[in-house]
Amino acid sequence: xxxxxxxxxxxxxxxxxxxxxxxxxxxxxxxxxxxxxxxxxxxxxxxxxxxxxxxxxxxxxxxxxxxxxxxxxxxxxxxxxxxxxxxxxxxxxxxxxxxxxxxxxxxxxxxxxxxxxxxxxxxxxxxxxxxxxxxxxxxxxxxxxxxxxxxxxxxxxxxxxxxxxxxxxxxxxxxxxxxxxxxxxxxxxxxxxxxxxxxxxxxxxxxxxxxxxxxxxxxxxxxxxxxxxxxxxxxxxxxxxxxxxxxxxxxxxxxxxxxxxxxxxxxxxxxxxxxxxxxxxxxxxxxxxxxxxxxxxxxxxxxxxxxxxxxxxxxxxxxxxxxxxxxxxxxxxxxxxxxxxxxxxxxxxxxxxxxxxxxxxxxxxxxxxxxxxxxxxxxxxxxxxxxxxxxxxxx
Numbered sequence: 475x476x477x478x479x480x481x482x483x484x485x486x487x488x489x490x491x492x493x494x495x496x497x498x499x500x501x502x503x504x505x506x507x508x509x510x511x512x513x514x515x516x517x518x519x520x521x522x523x524x525x526x527x528x529x530x531x532x533x534x535x536x537x538x539x540x541x542x543x544x545x546x547x548x549x550x551x552x553x554x555x556x557x558x559x560x561x562x563x564x565x566x567x568x569x570x571x572x573x574x575x576x577x578x579x580x581x582x583x584x585x586x587x588x589x590x591x592x593x594x595x596x597x598x599x600x601x602x603x604x605x606x607x608x609x610x611x612x613x614x615x616x617x618x619x620x621x622x623x624x625x626x627x628x629x630x631x632x633x634x635x636x637x638x639x640x641x642x643x644x645x646x647x648x649x650x651x652x653x654x655x656x657x658x659x660x661x662x663x664x665x666x667x668x669x670x671x672x673x674x675x676x677x678x679x680x681x682x683x684x685x686x687x688x689x690x691x692x693x694x695x696x697x698x699x700x701x702x703x704x705x706x707x708x709x710x711x712x713x714x715x716x717x718x719x720x721x722x723x724x725x726x727x728x729x730x731x732x733x734x735x736x737x738x739x740x741x742x743x744x745x746x747x748x749x750x751x752x753x754x755x756x757x758x759x760x761x762x763x764x765x766x767x768x769x770x771x772x773x774x775x776x777x778x779x780x781x782x783x784x785x786x787x788x789x790x791x792x793x794x795x796x797x798x799x800x801x802x803x804x805x806x807x808x809x810x811x812x813x814x815x816x817x818x819x820x821x822x823x824x825x826x827x828x829x830x831x832x833x834x835x836x837x838x839x840x841x842x843x844x845x846x847x848x849x850x851x852x853x854x855x856x857x858x859x860x861x862x863x864x865x866x867x868x869x
Contacts, residue, residue, distance in 0.1 A: 477661065478600045478609070484658055485593035485613045488548050491651050492589035493620025494628070495555040495582055496524070498644050499562055501624040505637040510565070520579055521709070522831070527583030529827035535588050536680050536817025541670040543663025544595035544816055545655060547588050552652035554585030559645035563638045585648075590803070590823060595816030596662050598807040606808065607754050611745025611800025618737040618796065621708075665813055680821035689755075690818070692864060693806050694825040696758055699857040700802065701826030702833030703765055703795045706853055708734075710837065711772075711788070714846045719775055719784070729781075733788040737796035745800045754805040755864055761801070762861025764794035766854045773850030 500520060539547050558581030565574050593613055601609040631640040684690045715726035744761070748754040768790035775784060803819055810818030833853060840849030 480658070481596050481600050481662065482609060482612055484655060484662075485548075485596060486616050488552070488651060488655070489589050489593060489613055489616030490619045490623070491616075491648055492551065492555065492586040493617045494623045495559060495620075495644060495648055496586040497621050497624040498559070498628050498641070499578070499582065501628050502632055502637045502641060505632045506562075506565070509637070520575060522834075523576070523579050524583045525705075525827055525830040527580055528587045529824050529831065530677065531584050531587040532591065532820045532824035532827055535591050535820050536814065537670060538588070539592055539595055539816040539820075540667050540814075543659065543666035544592040545659045545662040546666070547592045547816075549652040549655055549659075551585035551588040551592070552648045552655070554581045556585075556645040556648040556652070558582035558585065559641050559648065563641040563645065591816040591820035594803055594807050594819040598810070598815035599662075599665065601804075603808060605749050606804035607748030607757075607801050608742070608745035609800075610804040610807070611741045611748075614799040614803065615738045615741050617799065618734055618741070621734060622731075680817055681824060683818065684821040684825070687809065688867075690806070690809050690822065692755075692867065693802060693809065693822045695860050696762070696798075696802055696864065697806075697822050697826035698829035699762070699860045700765070700795070700798050700829070701823075702829030702836075703769060703853060703857055705830045706833055706837050707769075707791055707795050709834075710846075714772070714850075715784075718846050719777065719779075729785055729788055732785065733792040734796065736789050736792045740793045740797035741800055744797055745804075748801045748804070754801045754808075757801055758798065758805070759861050759864035761794045761798045762857050762864060764790060766858035766861060768794065769854040769857070770851050773847040773854070775847075 503520070535547065538550075542550070558578040561574055561578045561581070594610070597609055597613060598606070628640055628644070631643070635643075684694050711730050712726045715721040715729060721729070744757060748757045752760075768787055771787045772791070775787075802822075806819045806822040807815035836856075837849045837853055840846075840852040843849075843852075
């Protein structure tokens with residue numbers, strides 16, 4: 475099997491499992507809360523804490539990738555996810571919720587976050603530069619696939635076997651992936667440097683190296699707004715359709731689910747476009763314009779909008795807000811110094827994690843000012859600015 479194909483398959487599997495582990499606990503939170511008698515809205519605390527861990531790991535994982543190798547770092551991540559999930563499965567009392575979930579989210583957060591920079595390091599090594607957007611986009615289809623698995627498989631398993639059995643089974647899956655990746659290590663970790671040392675300064679160095687170069691700054695700006703937009707869309711859309719437009723919970727979920735499913739082929743399509751038709755930078759500007767326009771339209775929904783029109787707008791959001799990842803990651807890897815694609819993509823995505831932390835505050839301010847309509851319109855403005863910046867500055 476060609477090495478590039480092997481790398482794509484291995485990293486796609488790894489990314490899918492990492493996303494499933496990340497989303498799995500929030501997907502099971504209602505069942506956990508029902509048994510242990512606590513407010514399921516505490517899942518928002520889990521999500522925020524995860525974003526904090528993600529920011530730190532993205533900025534600081536370059537040293538670990540350099541010393542241990544990208545594949546070994548991926549294996550470490552799978553083991554950490556397994557331990558965190560096993561800890562959640564053993565949760566027995568509500569008063570243990572805070573300490574257990576805090577430790578678990580750190581393990582799951584660290585383990586799942588390293589998946590993207592580690593896989594970027596491997597794919598950047600073996601991908602021809604022309605086809606990098608397509609290769610990265612194929613790997614990134616593991617993200618919507620993991621989200622779909624969490625909703626379509628984990629939830630029914632929790633009903634059939636209980637949330638503890640489901641969580642522990644997912645922990646076993648994560649540990650198994652770590653073992654299955656081992657035969658690939660000799661090939662994929664050839665560029666590691668065992669003499670490299672881990673330093674706290676790695677966090678600052680990665681961020682500084684991103685900010686020191688014009689085109690990397692542009693990618694950081696894009697990551698900040700794109701990830702922020704994604705966090706709002708995935709966390710608030712169902713509630714918006716249910717509360718403001720009076721959709722049933724099932725109907726709101728169907729609109730959201732259909733839109734998310736569209737992101738799988740869309741990611742591959744945009745990767746092909748960025749590899750064959752236009753430059754990745756120009757494509758990112760186009761995607762930013764689509765994001766801004768479709769998100770602003772979300773803000774003007776009312777009872778006069780047909781179901782088909784609302785679904786069409788959500789699909790446009792999916793084509794942009796949920797489908798840019800491979801194009802941006804390939805561009806961040808291209809801009810990295812030789813052998814440092816993992817560190818540089820991690821540094822760029824650290825700004826994305828910052829967007830995931832700050833965008834809910836911006837969205838909340840909009841809700842306070844004028845409800846969901848004002849909130850969606852307000853968050854569309856920064857990404858419109860980024861799109862204009864990418865289009866006008868072509869250095």
